[in-house]
Amino acid sequence: xxxxxxxxxxxxxxxxxxAKIFETDLKKAKDPFYSLVMFPYPSGDKLHVGHWYNFAPxxxxxxxxxxxxxDVMTPMGFDAFGLPAENYAIKSGIxxxxxxxxxxxxxxxxxxxxxxxxxxxxxxxxxxxxxxxxTQWLFLQMYEHKIAYKKEAPVNFCPSCQTVLANExxxxxxxxxxxxxxxxxxxxxxxxxISQFAQRLLDGLKDLAWPAKTKIMQENWIGxxxxxxxxxxxxxxxxxxxxxxxxPQTFLAQTFTVxxxxxxxxxxxxxxxxxxxxxxxxxxxxxxxxxxxxxKIEEESEGIFTGRYVDNPFGTGDLPIWVCSxxxxxxxxxxxxxxxxxxxxxxFAKKYDIPLKIALLPQDPALAEKVKNFEVFxxxxxxxxxxxxxxxxxxxxxxxxRIIDYIEGKGYGQVRVHxxxxxxxxxxxxxxxxxxxxxxxxxxxxxxxxxxxxxWLLPTDVAFKPTGKSPLTESKEFIERTEKLFGKGWTPEFDxxxxxxxxxxxxxxxxxxxxEKHLVDPTIExxxxxxxxxxxxxxxxxxxLIYARFVMMALKDFGFVSHEEPFKxxxxxxxxxxxxxxxxxxxxxxVSPDSLVxxxxxxxxxxxxxxxxxxxxxxxxxxxxxxxxxRFVKRIHAMFTSNVNKKxxxxxxxxxLHRTIKKVTEDIEALRFNTAISALMELLNLxxxxxxxxxxxxxxxxxxxxxxxxxxxxxxxxxxxxxGFVIEQRWPMFDPKLTKASTHIIAIQVNGKLRGEIEVDAxxxxxxxxxxxxxxxxxQKFLTGEVKKEIYVAGKLVSLVV
RNA sequence: GCCAUGGUGGCGGAAUGGUAUACGCGCGCGACUCAAAAUCGCGUUCCCGCAAGGGAUUGAGGGUUCAAGUCCCUCCCAUGGCACCA
Numbered sequence: 063x064x065x066x067x068x069x070x071x072x073x074x075x076x077x078x079x080x081a082k083i084f085e086t087d088l089k090k091a092k093d094p095f096y097s098l099v100m101f102p103y104p105s106g107d108k109l110h111v112g113h114w115y116n117f118a119p120x121x122x123x124x125x126x127x128x129x130x131x132x133d134v135m136t137p138m139g140f141d142a143f144g145l146p147a148e149n150y151a152i153k154s155g156i157x158x159x160x161x162x163x164x165x166x167x168x169x170x171x172x173x174x175x176x177x178x179x180x181x182x183x184x185x186x187x188x189x190x191x192x193x194x195x196x197t198q199w200l201f202l203q204m205y206e207h208k209i210a211y212k213k214e215a216p217v218n219f220c221p222s223c224q225t226v227l228a229n230e231x232x233x234x235x236x237x238x239x240x241x242x243x244x245x246x247x248x249x250x251x252x253x254x255x256i257s258q259f260a261q262r263l264l265d266g267l268k269d270l271a272w273p274a275k276t277k278i279m280q281e282n283w284i285g286x287x288x289x290x291x292x293x294x295x296x297x298x299x300x301x302x303x304x305x306x307x308x309x310p311q312t313f314l315a316q317t318f319t320v321x322x323x324x325x326x327x328x329x330x331x332x333x334x335x336x337x338x339x340x341x342x343x344x345x346x347x348x349x350x351x352x353x354x355x356x357x358k359i360e361e362e363s364e365g366i367f368t369g370r371y372v373d374n375p376f377g378t379g380d381l382p383i384w385v386c387s388x389x390x391x392x393x394x395x396x397x398x399x400x401x402x403x404x405x406x407x408x409x410f411a412k413k414y415d416i417p418l419k420i421a422l423l424p425q426d427p428a429l430a431e432k433v434k435n436f437e438v439f440x441x442x443x444x445x446x447x448x449x450x451x452x453x454x455x456x457x458x459x460x461x462x463x464r465i466i467d468y469i470e471g472k473g474y475g476q477v478r479v480h481x482x483x484x485x486x487x488x489x490x491x492x493x494x495x496x497x498x499x500x501x502x503x504x505x506x507x508x509x510x511x512x513x514x515x516x517x518w519l520l521p522t523d524v525a526f527k528p529t530g531k532s533p534l535t536e537s538k539e540f541i542e543r544t545e546k547l548f549g550k551g552w553t554p555e556f557d558x559x560x561x562x563x564x565x566x567x568x569x570x571x572x573x574x575x576x577x578e579k580h581l582v583d584p585t586i587e588x589x590x591x592x593x594x595x596x597x598x599x600x601x602x603x604x605x606x607l608i609y610a611r612f613v614m615m616a617l618k619d620f621g622f623v624s625h626e627e628p629f630k631x632x633x634x635x636x637x638x639x640x641x642x643x644x645x646x647x648x649x650x651x652x653v654s655p656d657s658l659v660x661x662x663x664x665x666x667x668x669x670x671x672x673x674x675x676x677x678x679x680x681x682x683x684x685x686x687x688x689x690x691x692x693r694f695v696k697r698i699h700a701m702f703t704s705n706v707n708k709k710x711x712x713x714x715x716x717x718x719l720h721r722t723i724k725k726v727t728e729d730i731e732a733l734r735f736n737t738a739i740s741a742l743m744e745l746l747n748l749x750x751x752x753x754x755x756x757x758x759x760x761x762x763x764x765x766x767x768x769x770x771x772x773x774x775x776x777x778x779x780x781x782x783x784x785x786g787f788v789i790e791q792r793w794p795m796f797d798p799k800l801t802k803a804s805t806h807i808i809a810i811q812v813n814g815k816l817r818g819e820i821e822v823d824a825x826x827x828x829x830x831x832x833x834x835x836x837x838x839x840x841x842q843k844f845l846t847g848e849v850k851k852e853i854y855v856a857g858k859l860v861s862l863v864v
Numbered sequence: 865g866c867c868a869u870g871g872u873g874g875c876g877g878a879a880u881g882g883u884a885u886a887c888g889c890g891c892g893c894g895a896c897u898c899a900a901a902a903u904c905g906c907g908u909u910c911c912c913g914c915a916a917g918g919g920a921u922u923g924a925g926g927g928u929u930c931a932a933g934u935c936c937c938u939c940c941c942a943u944g945g946c947a948c949c950a
Contacts, residue, residue, distance in 0.1 A: 165914080173921080188914075193904075212881090231944095234946095274868080275867095275868060275869080275944080278867070278868070278945080279945065282867085282945085282946060282947095283946090285949065287949070287950090305950095306949095306950075307950070308949080308950065309950070330948095363948075373920085377949085388948045388950090389948085390948075390949065390950090392949095393949045393950085394949070394950075398950045400950075401950095403950095404950055405865095405946065406950075482949055600944085600945090603945085608880090616932095620905095672885085673876090673877095675876060675877060675887070676877085679870090681876070681877095682876085684876075684889090685876085686875090686877065686889060686890075687874095687875090687888065687889050687890095688887045688889095689888090689889070690887085690889055690934085691888085693888095693903095694888085706881070714881095721866065735945085736876095736877075736878085736887085737877095737878070737879095737885080737886090737887085739888090740877090740886070740887035740888075741887085742887095743888075744886075744887065744889055747887090807883085809882080809883040810883095811882085811930080811931070813931095814929095814930065814931050819883075820872080823943085824937095840916095840917080850881080850930090852928055852930090853882090854880055854929080855931095858882055858883080859882055859883065859931090861882080861930050861931060862930085863930050863931095
């Protein structure tokens with residue numbers, strides 16, 4: 063029979079759809095398994111190999127879980143708001159809503175051609191009013207619970223995208239979307255208080271089955287640091303302030319104090335003194351420098367003396383106060399006491415000839431060398447100042463607690479915890495996003511749009527020219543609507559929300575099945591959350607994956623959900639590159655899956671992607687290897703449609719079959735698809751050698767194949783006379799007794815080198831095996847002298863030492 | 865600089881401390897064919913050898929062990945992440 067993958071795949075996709083076997087009844091499910099992949103952005107570039115590499119193996123894992131008896135639900139949707147559609151509109155004049163709808167349609171068609179078991183009845187599209195009314199509802203909840211707030215602050219601004227960005231989206235000083243260097247601007251913007259959840263976000267990580275790497279990245283991003291806040295006074299001025307110090311071990315070595323240029327205290331320090339002019343000029347110069355681009359580490363730090371001193375409470379002398387370019391106003395208190403122990407402080411002091419001291423005997427010999435000419439504290443017995451119980455030779459960490467206790471005891475300061483995590487800046491000066499549901503009264507005071515007015519519709523009478531102002535300011539309809547509903551002189555908020563807000567809760571909306579009254583039914587949420595397995599790229603570690611956790615925690619606090627964490631298990635698929643480079647339109651090295659699917663079929667294409675190498679490691683694209691899978695698929699088809707000719711298989715075949723069941727089961731469970739496929743290849747090779755197979759074994763093979771090549775497996779299942787769909791069958795069990803072969807090949811080593819092989823019965827005794835091994839002619843050649851040691855590893859090898 | 869992961873044939877890669885190089889690609893030879901493609905069979909880590917067999921080999925060097933790709937130490941290289949956070 064001629065083998066035509068396209069025809070087979072079309073046939074089964076239609077049958078699956080007609081039978082609605084992938085539509086999950088959320089209420090009836092007994093043993094829920096929520097399988098989720100990060101939903102795609104509906105771009106004009108359509109589905110690419112990266113999507114396939116993410117979705118197809120995820121589908122194989124989900125199919126496997128279904129055959130294992132779970133009630134599996136795998137939804138699909140579109141993260142449809144965002145810049146590309148808007149930029150496309152600017153170029154082409156086509157409204158983003160139109161292009162997005164077209165792209166969604168195309169991608170749905172492509173996704174259906176993949177043949178994954180998506181439950182399309184639960185699809186979401188974040189750019190539709192039915193969806194974004196919940197994005198707005200979420201904002202209102204955040205506003206009501208005082209997590210959403212507006213403030214003027216220095217923020218990241220992308221000059222190319224003409225919008226502000228969250229810290230997470232400007233991580234290396236460049237825009238996450240376009241790579242342009244971001245600049246700092248002082249703007250009045252909406253923030254969500256994610257920083258309030260910092261400790262919980264940190265604590266929650268430890269119970270998650272996530273890649274260690276991802277957890278570490280979030281930990282670093284949250285950046286917990288414990289230290290001490292010192293209360294200090296400016297000498298000759300009635301000004302008090304706090305200084306944060308995360309290494310209080312060195313407090314006695316501090317010789318100067320630095321303050322951030324944009325700290326409000328700076329002008330007060332120099333006001334009316336001869337230092338005022340140069341210091342304020344310095345501040346202005348640094349401000350301009352930061353405006354041009356985010357500061358780079360390589361840039362040398364600069365500073366200027368303010369003429370003021372800290373009235374040092376520790377009695378180690380007054381510390382001169384410097385304004386210094388490397389100090390951050392929004393971390394700690396924006397003021398730092400410095401010593402020789404910090405590399406940067408050390409370099410700064412050297413540059414400006416500020417005296418240095420060191421505390422304790424440094425553990426680091428290089429530092430000891432560098433500062434050997436400076437005064438050393440804590441040295442016993444001639445130490446100048448001694449902290450009780452801090453002894454010479456103690457390590458940094460050992461002395462830390464005692465010094466902290468000492469400082470707190472003396473009343474110099476209190477223990478404080480600081481986080482690096484900043485509040486999430488959610489406003490964007492762009493069109494294609496969910497409007498922020500806020501209106502301003504004629505005095506400019508913000509008011510939430512009442513829930514009954516949701517969805518607060520995105521106006522359509524807007525031209526898409528980037529002006530640096532929010533495009534919504536152009537909409538007459540938007541302004542008229544606001545005045546009509548709220549009164550003369552009222553204006554709407556013109557900014558839209560970050561698209562990461564839309565994606566921070568979409569996994570809940572899949573479960574809502576279009577419910578217009580509730581975000582999600584609490585009983586269904588309780589049953590189905592957290593997501594059982596979430597698969598997506600690692601690039602979201604400190605963006606989507608942290609926002610989603612935060613939103614879930616907030617929703618729990620508000621009483622809408624019962625779980626704190628959205629994703630119990632997380633897996634990152636690897637990256638598929640082309641000639642070593644990331645695939646991108648600009649590089650022109652994007653591989654389109656469509657023609658490959660056309661030529662080889664969805665089954666072969668997905669199996670090839672899985673066979674390339676370990677799922678989490680990705681790899682470099684090459685289409686030469688797909689031939690091997692093509693052959694494999696054809697050979698399977700030939701074998702099980704025309705060589706099912708035996709009543710019973712030999713014990714050797716049975717043993718191989720059961721070993722294969724074991725291996726494929728364990729491999730798919732651990733997402734090792736590559737070795738699962740190679741195990742099936744080995745079994746097929748054996749069956750071909752045998753010249754045929756029993757119907758029983760053919761059926762079992764088909765079941766094992768079902769998660770990996772779902773269409774082909776259905777076809778074979780049907781032709782083998784199986785009842786129902788193969789995907790609805792139970793996953794085969796292996797019999798441990800049958801996995802054992804009746805004879806073993808034993809390797810014989812002499813002095814660690816392989817010298818021969820013998821075949822023995824499985825039940826052979828150690829003595830029999832050893833004597834047979836020693837009788838092997840080639841082994842005898844090397845048994846020169848007395849055998850000192852004999853090791854027998856049952857069923858595997860004999861090791862002789864002479 | 866710091867943290868993490870990795871380094872195995874011509875290539876993708878496989879290997880609970882127990883026969884390194886499974887499986888696949890590619891390549892070589894053969895069968896089928898007028899011929900080619902497809903398909904099938906045999907071979908394929910490297911070196912010596914007609915063969916039997918021997919020697920070498922998992923980034924480099926040491927160590928533990930009857931036995932090390934795997935465990936320990938030192939180093940080299942690659943990839944990813946972090947890096948003015950005091």
